[in-house]
Amino acid sequence: MPYQTGFATLLDFREATERVREQLRVWLQQKRYDVDRFDAGEAGLSPGVVIRYAATNDVSGWQLQESRHDGVTWVSTVAVTRGVRRDHAWISLNVEPVVSGSASPPQAAPPKLVRLLLGAVDAVDGEATLRPHPMVVNAAGVDDLLEIVCAEERRLPVVVAAAPTDVPFDRWRATVNSLVRYLPGLASTYLLDPVAVPAFNDGIGVTYAIGPGAVRTYLPSVDPAISEDSVRHRVLSRWRIEKEPARAARVLGVLPRQLAAAALPAAAARGLNLSVGESRRARDEPAGETTSLRAEVKTLTELLAIADDTEQQLREAASRHQEQVLDLAADLEIAQAELERRSATVRELQRRLVEAQMYDLAYSPVEAPPPLPTSFADLLDRLNQLTDHVVFTGNMETCLDLDEQMQSSAWAQTGWQGLLALADYAAASTNNDFAGDFKTWCESPPNGRYAISAGKVARDESPTVRNNAKFSATRVFPVPESVSPSCEIFMGAHIKLGNSTTIAPRMHFLDALRRDGHIYVGYIGPHLPNTLT
Incomplete structure (x- = not known):
């Protein structure tokens, strides 16, 4: 996915264009390119590096093309578009890799240019202010932050971190600065000091509150009066932040990146679509x-x-x-x-x-009932709530990787419901209250027992997968020696957590109730290889 964003600035079109040009020059200088050529309007700045300027009456922009030795060409486009009002303009930025053939393009990280721009212009998203680093909020600023979180006109998420009381504030501030490193230009970020945390929670309400040391992403259209909607605004726990800071940073950046690209205003999009062929700048080379x-x-x-x-x-x-x-x-x-x-x-x-x-x-x-988990990290944390009959033997890293997908919350909830259904089925089977398999259980569950849609349950893989050594090998997962002497076994039965054609997550399990009284969940992750993948 490319890095793409657009934001308003409280500068007129001419001033905004000049500020963007200044910061673009600084960025090129940091890359050790020949800025004298840039100043002279030349296209070639270095071998494999070309920059073009284009402008109309209402849009001006630059496109930088950087060809790397690894076969990836990075294309960065920054543009300024005249706003409807004379006292503001739109700045848009797009960075994406272009690869030849069927190779997968690498992920585009927020460029240093966006931090330079946010530090040089008054960038806003409605009432929210966009800055390169989180803004610290004390008790006196809580009311303003609450207004920003609940503002109707903002497009981008608001990410709020709550400082704990048992860690020096400066140390936690450094932790949060690193945690939000993928968010510049994609969200407004704030850090509540320890005194401001309870004041903010009192104002936002218990279902939208943030625990000390946690981080919460408030999507647009927050209404604290609708408690049922609180699950849409995800929480990243302190435990997860401290245990896996790199993964936590990636997970925190997934949703804002997708929302920023999807919510790009028409004016900002028009700037990114500016054609180099529209350039009104004179060529510096003699035409002859x-x-x-x-x-x-x-x-x-x-x-x-x-x-x-x-x-x-x-x-x-x-x-x-x-x-x-x-x-x-x-x-x-x-x-x-x-x-x-x-x-x-x-x-x-x-x-x-x-x-x-x-x-x-x-x-x-x-x-x-207790709320459903909103992430696979939350799901894994709840495994000890299941009965002893259901045991997870899979790779936690593979499971946690799913949290970096936009639909992870819905998938995690389906996965947890599937685990609860397996637990109820296992309890009934070991007590001789049910004689069928898990799919039969879901087709006609006893009254008062947990089940999921039978359409999500597959008893086994297709013969094509089972009889193909390459495919079947990917479905062999750990079990105790009491189940298999090799401590691993093929698990064809699975639950469909989602139907996305790119990920299509699955939960593979082995029903060993008649062997040792357990169900082993050996895999939670993306769809495993078959004839279609």
Whole structure:
């Protein structure tokens, strides 16, 4: 995924363009490129490095092309677009790798340029201020932060970190600065000092609160009055931050990066779409020199080739997003049908109780179940809540990698529901209360027991996978010696956690209840290789 963002600045178009040019020059100088050539308007700054300027009456921008020895060409585009009001403009930035053939492009990290820009201009997202590093908030600033979190007009997430009381503040501030290193330009970031934490939590409400040492990402459209919506605003626990800081930083950056690209304003997008062919800048080479013209044609041809590759990558990304939307729509339809079935059951049972004049039982409130996990890190932390019959033997790192995907929260919730269903099934089977397998259990679960949609359960892999040594080997997972002398075994049974065509996560398990009274979950991760992957 490329790094892409756009934000407003409280500068007019001319001043914003000049500030961007100044910071672009600093960035090029940091890269040790020939800035004298840049100042002179020349395209070539170094071997394999070309920069072009383009402008119209309302947009001005630069595109930098850097060809590396590893076959990757990095294309960085920064543009300024005139705002609707004369006293502000839009700054947009896109950095993406272009690779030839079927090789996977590397991840684009936030460029140093965005930090330079945020330090040089007054960048805003509605009422939120965008800065290179988190802004410290004390008790006096809590009300302003609450206004920012709940503001209707912001597009980007607000990431709020809560300082603990048992760690020196400066040390925790350094931890948070490192944690949010992938967020410049993608979110507004704030650090509550220890005194401000309880004041913020009192103002935002218990379901939207942040524990000391935790970090919470508040997406747009926060309404503290709607407690059910709080699960949408993810929490990164202190334990996870301290245990795996590098992974925590990556996980924290996934959603803001995708939202920033999806919520790019039309004005900012127009700046990124500025064509080099629209440049009004005079060529510095004499038009009559054949060599200069050939060099110019060569450069433009390379830029067009990159543009074609970029367009193809964008089409592929749009296709993946379309498939994800369709998958989510299908999951939503299934969930709504299941919810309606259960609601109808509740209504019918209430009616029967009323007819039997058992009014207290009909309408007495039911104890709310604990909230579902919002990440696979949370799921793994809850494994000790399961019965002894369900044992996880898989690779935790593979499972945690799923948290770096946008749909990880929904997948983790499905996974936890699957584990709860396995636990109930195992308990009933060992007590001789149920004689079928897990899929049969889900097709017709006993009353009051946990189950998931039977359509998500597969009893085994297809013969094509089982009989292919290459494919079957990837589905061999650890078990105790009491189950297999080799301490590993093929696990074909699995639960479908999601249908995304790029990840399609699965949970593979072995039903060994009749061997030693346990179900072993050997794998939670992306779809394993088959004939389609």
